[in-house]
Amino acid sequence: MDNEWVVIEIDMPGRWVELAGAVVAELGAGGTVVEERQLDTFVVPDEDLDPEKSYCLKVYFEEIANISSLKETIEQELAELPALLAEQFNVSEPKQVHMEDWAENWKQNFSTMRIGSRLVIHPSWEDYQTENGEVAIEIDPGMAFGTGTHGTTMLCLKTIADLLAADNPPSDMLDVGTGSGILALGAAALGCPKILANDIDPLACRVATENVVKNGYQDCIEISSQPLEELPGEYDLLVANILAEENIRLKNDFLEHLRPGGWLVLSGILREKESLVRQGFADLPLESYPTEFQDEWICLLYRRK
Missing domain, CATH: 3.40.50.150 (Vaccinia Virus protein VP39)
Known part of the structure; x- marks a missing residue:
């Protein structure tokens, strides 16, 4: 699917976003977006997520042999989790999206960050001048x-x-x-x-x-x-x-x-x-x-x- 990905949307309370993200990762998901806030390879909720609020978890897959059964597979995997037995969540039908559409969404919530005492990571749209022994890496979010x-x-x-x-x-x-x-x-x-x-x-x-x-x-x-x-x-x-x-x-x-x-x-x-x-x-x-x-x-x- 050159440049084409499949996305499925899951509506669920914020407290279960991380758990659902781990499930879809094991099913081969390439990545996720919570509403329009991009997360990394393995899904973990933003600190601002309200546990009681309903969020839209967008799940992206690059290669799917049977797209028609993807929705059912995700529903079954989520339904087997004891924590979700009493929860209400909705899984959408899969649809195709362009890589560039998803990659652009990353820019909304990614900015310069520090790891430890020396390492700084920043995107290309933010300049950073190192000082006091710092080292910097420029890396942009993407697929x-x-x-x-x-x-x-x-x-x-x-x-x-x-x-x-x-x-x-x-x-x-x-x-x-x-x-x-x-x-x-x-x-x-x-x-x-x-x-x-x-x-x-x-x-x-x-x-x-x-x-x-x-x-x-x-x-x-x-x-x-x-x-x-x-x-x-x-x-x-x-x-x-x-x-x-x-x-x-x-x-x-x-x-x-x-x-x-x-x-x-x-x-x-x-x-x-x-x-x-x-x-x-x-x-x-x-x-x-x-x-x-x-x-x-x-x-x-x-x-x-």
Whole structure:
């Protein structure tokens, strides 16, 4: 569907927007908009959402084999959630939209933001002059996700910043599911000299490449669309900001790409799924560190023994 996406609208109370977003993400949604406020790859409600107010959650899909059954599938998945048994929500019929129409909506609520003490992320329509050791990344929201605004992205960036500021920082990094390339760009800006950013989505690779070139980090960031299991080499740092179940499915591939003493950062995980992921990684030779939280999301840090 070159340049064409499918959108479905779900009307529901603000308190359930995040839960519904996690459900549609697992169904393959490329992203969401709450009314006209854009959210990131994994859905989390804006702090201004009223739990009792009804909102329109717009859900976008890039490739759907059977569009006619999409509405029914979403309704069934939502109906199976115990929390929603007594709730009233409406799911619209799917319709097609242009990529550019959606991408323009991002500009309404994305502005310059700071991650940690040094990293600044800003869109192209806002100038930013760095000072006092700051480093800045220019990145615009679009169809490949990741601008730093989502809780999971913030958690990953903060963890990356802490590791790179410590003694013996990682000398290279593998970014699994890079999306817009934001985590790779953040690591490069903070001093990581060699980064491989991996994503099997061609659109994500194209957008990530554009962002890398725009920010001038093409000498230290390589973009790859190869499946993870086909990638060569081991790394000091591996970051995967993907869904909980995908983290578990890829755990052995993660280990194969992690040097002894290397750091593993996992996010894209709802709080309620922490034990699921912890149990999934329990049989690997990894030392675990305390969980970091933001909103309803968590970030797990491990180190290979």
